[in-house]
Amino acid sequence: MHGERRGDGWVGTAALVLALAGTLFLVVPLLVIFPMAFSTSRSLAFPPPGYSLDLFGELLGSPAWRAAILTSAQVGVVAAAIATCVGVPAAYAIARHDFPGKRALYALLLTPLVFPVIIVALSLFLTFAPLHLTGNRWAVAVGHSLLGIPFVIVVVTTVLRESDVRLEHAARSLGASPWRAFAHVTLPQIRSGILTGAFFAFAVSWDEVVMVVFVGGQSAMTLPLKIWGGITTSLDPVIPAVAALLLTPVLLAFGALGLLERRAARRP
Numbered sequence: 001m002h003g004e005r006r007g008d009g010w011v012g013t014a015a016l017v018l019a020l021a022g023t024l025f026l027v028v029p030l031l032v033i034f035p036m037a038f039s040t041s042r043s044l045a046f047p048p049p050g051y052s053l054d055l056f057g058e059l060l061g062s063p064a065w066r067a068a069i070l071t072s073a074q075v076g077v078v079a080a081a082i083a084t085c086v087g088v089p090a091a092y093a094i095a096r097h098d099f100p101g102k103r104a105l106y107a108l109l110l111t112p113l114v115f116p117v118i119i120v121a122l123s124l125f126l127t128f129a130p131l132h133l134t135g136n137r138w139a140v141a142v143g144h145s146l147l148g149i150p151f152v153i154v155v156v157t158t159v160l161r162e163s164d165v166r167l168e169h170a171a172r173s174l175g176a177s178p179w180r181a182f183a184h185v186t187l188p189q190i191r192s193g194i195l196t197g198a199f200f201a202f203a204v205s206w207d208e209v210v211m212v213v214f215v216g217g218q219s220a221m222t223l224p225l226k227i228w229g230g231i232t233t234s235l236d237p238v239i240p241a242v243a244a245l246l247l248t249p250v251l252l253a254f255g256a257l258g259l260l261e262r263r264a265a266r267r268p
Contacts, residue, residue, distance in 0.1 A: 079144035087152025095160035148201025159193030
């Protein structure tokens, strides 16, 4: 028994060390990005020789960078909306109903997580090109929604399976229509899961560049594509400021989602 405890302690210590190493691996690049975003240097140098807000002023004063930020925001919102509108009903059908081929349908809906993004982008390009639907931000939004739908389905399906289906059955037995029972009983239970899935769909769109290259082109210059061009051509010193601007909302959103989940867990 004593040896078992020692073994568990050794395994626990090793797991803790690996977790801390993984955390450092994720956090250290962020610690480099943020100081460089406030650097006075006109080159990508670390540590910075001095600190100022000049790079943020240059970023916000540039019409090209502002247009790229606006395009990414528009594409991300539309992609998240499409992914949510498709993913939530699909998750509800999978979690609440039994029908032939349910497992196959679930696997098919998750294929964008398995297939390389370039394959999905190429398939969408070959579909859209004959219809002359490429070369605009809305085609990019549709492509990004394909990548976001699996995240919505996985999160919402998990939340639905953990929710109490008996409450929905009780509402139906008391005369509520299926839509009314879902809207007033089930939806409040899974709202946090829907918001989390929509956030992941937006985050995937905000960060994705391959789909933009295939179906968007230069007329749909999103922020990741603009960053890629700045790195490959001129090593624009504004890029660390852009990276910091991208990271801050994501960190704030994760914090807000964490607070919402904690509040939901505390409710009786």
